[in-house]
Amino acid sequence: MDELPTTPEAANHASTETVLKRAGIDPTPLRLAVIQVLAREGRALPAGDILALVQDQHRANKVTLYRILDLFVEKGLARRHSSGDRALRYCLEPGSAGRPHCHAYCLRCGRMECLPGVEGVVDMAALGPALAMEVVAVEVRIDGVCAACRRKPSVPETPVDAGSGNS
Numbered sequence: 001m002d003e004l005p006t007t008p009e010a011a012n013h014a015s016t017e018t019v020l021k022r023a024g025i026d027p028t029p030l031r032l033a034v035i036q037v038l039a040r041e042g043r044a045l046p047a048g049d050i051l052a053l054v055q056d057q058h059r060a061n062k063v064t065l066y067r068i069l070d071l072f073v074e075k076g077l078a079r080r081h082s083s084g085d086r087a088l089r090y091c092l093e094p095g096s097a098g099r100p101h102c103h104a105y106c107l108r109c110g111r112m113e114c115l116p117g118v119e120g121v122v123d124m125a126a127l128g129p130a131l132a133m134e135v136v137a138v139e140v141r142i143d144g145v146c147a148a149c150r151r152k153p154s155v156p157e158t159p160v161d162a163g164s165g166n167s
């Protein structure tokens with residue numbers, strides 16, 4: 001008999017546990033905490049941010065966290081992204097494996113949002129034949145400045161050379 005989860009938290013817990021088990025991963029409390037953070041945030045997070053969020057409820061250190069993240073990536077549950085800065089970011093691979101999704105990366109604050117599938121951006125069906133290649137993965141990252149950063153008064157990133165002749 002299936003017990004029906006009664007709260008969103010319980011439902012979330014039940015589904016993430018199933019996701020881990022299906023991937024052949026033993027659902028330890030810490031692994032569940034990590035996957036729940038990723039599921040809740042819905043964006044790609046640097047490992048340091050994931051650690052901080054997990055540490056709200058669990059004792060965890062960076063080494064353990066990286067081991068869990070590596071395991072998730074290896075099992076196809078999560079994706080690892082490099083970006084403009086040095087921090088690797090991780091997000092959940094939604095749905096079944098092999099359905100890539102896009103990312104929008106803010107060059108100012110480093111926020112990396114997960115976007116829906118790449119179908120609207122990349123013609124997956126045509127890509128393989130066009131490249132004469134068996135396409136295994138597609139990475140699409142759109143770089144820009146996010147809405148929150150655009151609302152802030154902008155700090156010029158490269159000084160404009162206009163005031164040099166002022167007296």
Ligand SMILES: [Zn+2]
Nearest residue numbers: 106109146149
């Ligand atoms: Zn931003």
Ligand SMILES: [Zn+2]
Nearest residue numbers: 044091092114
């Ligand atoms: Zn993502």
